Amino acid sequence: MGSSRRGGAACKQSVASSLPLSEFPNLSLDPARMPRHVAIVMDGNGRWARQRGLVRCEGHRRGKDSVRAVVEAARELGIPYLTLFVFSSENWQRPITEVRFLMQLFHRYLMTETKRLMKRDIRVVALGDAGRLPQTVRCALEKTIEMTAANRSMTVALALSYGGRQDIVAAAKRIARAVAQGRITPDQVDEQLISRELATSGLPDPDLLIRTSGEQRISNFLLFQLAYTELYFTDTLWPDFRERDFLGALAAYQLRERRFGTVLNGSHDRLRAAN
Numbered sequence: 001m002g003s004s005r006r007g008g009a010a011c012k013q014s015v016a017s018s019l020p021l022s023e024f025p026n027l028s029l030d031p032a033r034m035p036r037h038v039a040i041v042m043d044g045n046g047r048w049a050r051q052r053g054l055v056r057c058e059g060h061r062r063g064k065d066s067v068r069a070v071v072e073a074a075r076e077l078g079i080p081y082l083t084l085f086v087f088s089s090e091n092w093q094r095p096i097t098e099v100r101f102l103m104q105l106f107h108r109y110l111m112t113e114t115k116r117l118m119k120r121d122i123r124v125v126a127l128g129d130a131g132r133l134p135q136t137v138r139c140a141l142e143k144t145i146e147m148t149a150a151n152r153s154m155t156v157a158l159a160l161s162y163g164g165r166q167d168i169v170a171a172a173k174r175i176a177r178a179v180a181q182g183r184i185t186p187d188q189v190d191e192q193l194i195s196r197e198l199a200t201s202g203l204p205d206p207d208l209l210i211r212t213s214g215e216q217r218i219s220n221f222l223l224f225q226l227a228y229t230e231l232y233f234t235d236t237l238w239p240d241f242r243e244r245d246f247l248g249a250l251a252a253y254q255l256r257e258r259r260f261g262t263v264l265n266g267s268h269d270r271l272r273a274a275n
Contacts, residue, residue: 029077034079035207037080039209073247087128087159088161089162107134110137117144117151125145125156155203167199200222232249
């Protein structure tokens, strides 16, 4: 996280003050090993509603509370970047009544949460094809982005009308045009250039991806960016996902060794001893 010892102590004190660590007697989160960027596929709203005999929209409505809980928890823990997969490119194929409700819900979230985001010094950015959003949602999103642009404590990226393949295709087209216009040569195309052309330009790649509801797939989300991301899957449905679930995901993340294709010295020594 790049925090100093002083910053780590502050983080530990903040966690102890209001997050439910008492429910995890054996949990010890190391502030120095927090993920810098957490991405979440918020899945299971429809199943949550169906299990309770409710319409799908009620699951989406309840899921908004989970968004607030996780954003607040990440801010309190000092995690600088949080990306939420809010609405995919494929979600436009859902029934029109559900899509309309979701758009109204997004609009309400932006209208009601902006003051909270400002108070918490949280910046909002958007990923995806905003042109497909209804004008009211697009205007509210643009206003929230503009109002929070100077905030620096945390960045929340909202993936709206987003698809990983579409993101890569759009980046490839921009690079192809630059080559055709002679602004760059084919040999200059590398991972860094592609990364700069993606919707997530300026954001670090996620360290941790959380997907709720028991599904174990990426679902066209941040395909290029997730190359070395730790994946965490939980059976918890998104409307039930709260601070305790988020802490559990972070604890699992801190138990993993991130090798990025290499062998850590400690791992090498253990393998040698075992043989």
